[in-house]
Amino acid sequence: MMKTYQIEVDCANCANLCEIEANKVEGIASATINFWAQKMTVEFAPGADEKKVMKAVMKVCRKVEPDFEIEL
Amino acid sequence: MTRKQKRNLIRIIVSSVFLIVLNIVPTTGLLRAGLFLTCYLVIGYDILRKAGRGIVNGRMFDENFLMAVATVGAIALAVYAKTGDYNEAVAVMLFYQIGEWFQSYAVGKSRKNINALMDIRPDYANVEQEGKLIQVSPDTVAVGSEIVVRPGEKIPLDGVVVKGASSLNTSALTGESLPREVTVGDAVISGCVNMRGVLTICTTKAFGESTVSRILELVENAGSRKSKSEKFISRFSRIYTPAVCISALALAILPPLVLTALGKSGMWGDWIYRALTFLVISCPCALVISVPLSFFAGIGGASREGILIKGSNYLEALAQTKYVVFDKTGTLTQGVFQVTGVHHNTVDEDTLLAYAALAESASSHPIAQSLQRAYGKEPELDRVGEIQEISGHGVLAVIDGKRIAVGNSKLMDSVGAAYQDCHQTGTIIHIAIDGAYAGHIVISDVVKQDAASGVAELKKAGVKQCIMLTGDREAVAKDVAAALGLDGYYSQLLPGDKVQRVEEILAGKSGRETLAFVGDGINDAPVLARADIGIAMGAMGSDAAVEAADVVLMDDNPLKIAKAVKISRKCLGIVKQNVYFAIGVKLVCLILGAAGFANMWLAIFADVGVMVIAVVNAIRALQVKNL
Structure with missing residues (x-):
């Protein structure tokens, strides 16, 4: 299951760090952030609850960059 | 400008004025300290807050932390030494914010520019209802509906012309400036601009499967496949920042201790100042920003020329192309x-x-x-x-x-x-x-008309060998190979033999060189997949080509292969320039800082100035028209 989300992050290094953190979240098979397109492509692990997982992603990313925003 | 940018701009202006006034109006003692501190907080409160959160969340060594430590350190020094010179701390924070603002503005601007270049997405489709034309979203148009495209409008969906004749501008898709004439019965693809007459088109594909959507998806996802350089940079920055912090700490403590032990003055203030300068220089932003931006711009520029590259990693591989293997029919010949x-x-x-x-x-x-x-x-x-x-x-x-x-x-x-x-x-x-x-x-x-010049251009671009594979007879293959100036050819091959030949060539090349296979993608899928870079010709219509290849040429002009190689070389060149320039300047400034020759101002330049120069340089990758 692949999904692309519009995101808001305004520093490239933060985007890198968010990507690393997002990949550690349970339920995420792989997450990539395209800073230039302001997009996050997420591949969910089988059986994962998208909404819950994305909330968790948002939380860990906000820890890295308080201004991080995902359009869910 | 976004809201955030506007807010920060106001903060920058307010605190600049504040700082200038403070320097003109003489104040002393606690009042002076208080006023400067207010100014410092106005410009730097968010940095301090982020630094605090970073520490709480166990993420110590980010740039906010560096700036906070450096400026707070400078204020502490001023208090300790009773100089009353708080200018530096405030100015460092101010300049850091100006740099950040400029960077965010430049980044936003270039992102918009690139996205605008790739904006081939049609906004609406004209559908006739009860004798009137109404505009609907292209998403909602069912396959087999009739849509009307007036002069100057984009064709929103793939289809077949059922009424009218016109010329189409395909340059947004193919980079080809010659208009294409279409008339009743011709297939047209979305993204082309209708130039003359009114066309009625019967759609053959839903919006999601239309050429435009496929291209956009491809280009937007290109950033997800990261190149080795990008991976290197993100690894590098993860090691680099902590390393610099530890060095700064060592610089602040070790020399004074040694000097004291030798019975000389420790000069603590001096060494701490040097360590702080060190911290300001250390931010890896220039690298982290400019490398992906160069790739993004390179891919954007290429797509403008009708060359779709599916990821930065392929752009990188393309720059090392030393062997190009062609399929004959449909690639070098018209088929x-x-x-x-x-x-x-x-x-x-x-x-x-x-x-x-x-x-x-x-x-x-x-x-x-x-x-x-x-x-x-x-x-x-x-x-x-x-x-x-x-x-x-x-x-x-x-x-x-x-x-x-x-x-x-x-x-x-x-x-x-x-x-x-x-x-x-x-x-x-x-x-x-x-x-x-x-x-x-x-x-x-x-x-093909441009086949010979395409091969010649590849040679000029430094490709060692151009080899043709064909299922055709020996005599035909020999003729074509001679006419095009190819270095070799293999004839009478079955599709399986082609893979074998490519593997033989792959085995013969040395480490970093890459092999590109160019085919028309329909029966070449296995070879396209086996080669380091699979280049499919003429994506219009052929799903198989788009799927199997790493690089897709929108029109089937062989000249575009050389162009793709040149674009990748230029892009990689810019990446290298930025990496060497940024690391070089930082290293020099770090050495100067450690030796005590660099002050905070130079440090700010090493951080923000280098970053802005790198971003501007990266944008050059977008200009590929005259390659």
Whole structure:
């Protein structure tokens, strides 16, 4: 299951760090952030609850960059 | 400007004015300290807050932390030394914020520019309802609906023209500036701009499967496949920042301790100042920003030229291309059989062509079709009498009351005509009229106009070998290879043999060199996948090509292969420049800082200035038109 989300992050290094953190979240098979397109492509692990997982992603990313925003 | 940018700009202006006033109006003691501190907090509160959160969340060594430590350190020094010079701390924070603002603005601007370049997404489709044209979202148009495209509008969905004629501007898709003429019955693809007449189009694909959507998806996802350079940079920055922090700490503590131990003055203030300068220089932003931006711009520029690259990693591999292997039919040649010569004719060429076309008028064989195309008219069937097809030999027909034999040499033998062989390669069609030899027609695949210059350009771009693989006969392959100046060719290959040949070449090349395979993608999928870079020609219409390849050329012009290589070289060149420039300047500044020759101002330049220069340089990758 692949999904692309519009995101808001305004520093490239933060985007890198968010990507690393997002990949550690349970339920995420792989997450990539395209800073230039302001997009996050997420591949969910089988059986994962998208909404819950994305909330968790948002939380860990906000820890890295308080201004991080995902359009869910 | 976003809201955040506006807010920060106001903060920058307010605190700049504040700082200038503070320097003109003389104040002393606590009041002075208080005012400067207020100014410092106005400009730096968010940095301090982020630094605090970073520490709480166990993420110590980010740039906010560095700036906070450096400026707080500078204030502490000023208090400790009782100099009352708080200017530096405030100014460092101010300049850092100016740099951040400028960076965010430049980044936002370039992102918009690149996105605008790639904006081929149509906004609406005109659908006729109850005699009126209404605009609807292209998403909602069902396959098989009729849509109307007026001059100046984008074609929103793939389809077939059912009414009207016009010329289309395909440059947004292919980079080709010559307009394409279309009329009733022609297939059109979304993203083209209608230039002249009103077209009514019957859609053949839903919006999601239309060319435009496929291209956009491809380009947008390109950033997800990261190149080695990008991976290197993100690894590098993860090690780099902590390393610099530890060095800064060492710089602040070790030299004074050693000096004290040697019985000299420790000069603590001096060394701490140097350590703080160190911290300001250390931010890896220039690298982290400019490297992906260069790739993004390179991919954007290429897509503007009709070259779709599926990821930064492929762009990187493309720059190392030393071997290019071509498929012949459809790639170097047009893949369409044409009459290329009429020889030894006893009647004039047109008459001979007419006889051949009429005799073959009942056949749907590709050869018969090319004869009819060369004839150029609807065959006048009333001129044709009885037609007798002799399988494996040709056709016997009665035309204008004459007995015409059209076929190969065996047929000529059987009708007793003394035929002449041809010196040209291709398919030879002999014709005899009333048993007497009347000449032959040569039909062959035609080499593309730009194929030879495409190969020459590749050579100029530093490609070592251009090799052709074909399932065609030896003689044909030899001819084409010679005409195009190829370094080698393999003929009479089955699809499986092609993979084997490519593997042989792959085994022969050295480490960093890469091999690109160029094919038309329909039966070349295994080879496209096996090669380091698979390049598919002519994406218009062929899903298989888009799927299997790493690079897709929107039109099937062989010149674009060299162009793709050149774009990748330019892009990689810029990446290298940025990496060397940024690391170089930082290293020099770090050494100067450690030795005590650099002050905070130089440090700010090393951080923000380098970053802005790198971003501006990265944008150059977008300009690929004249490569």
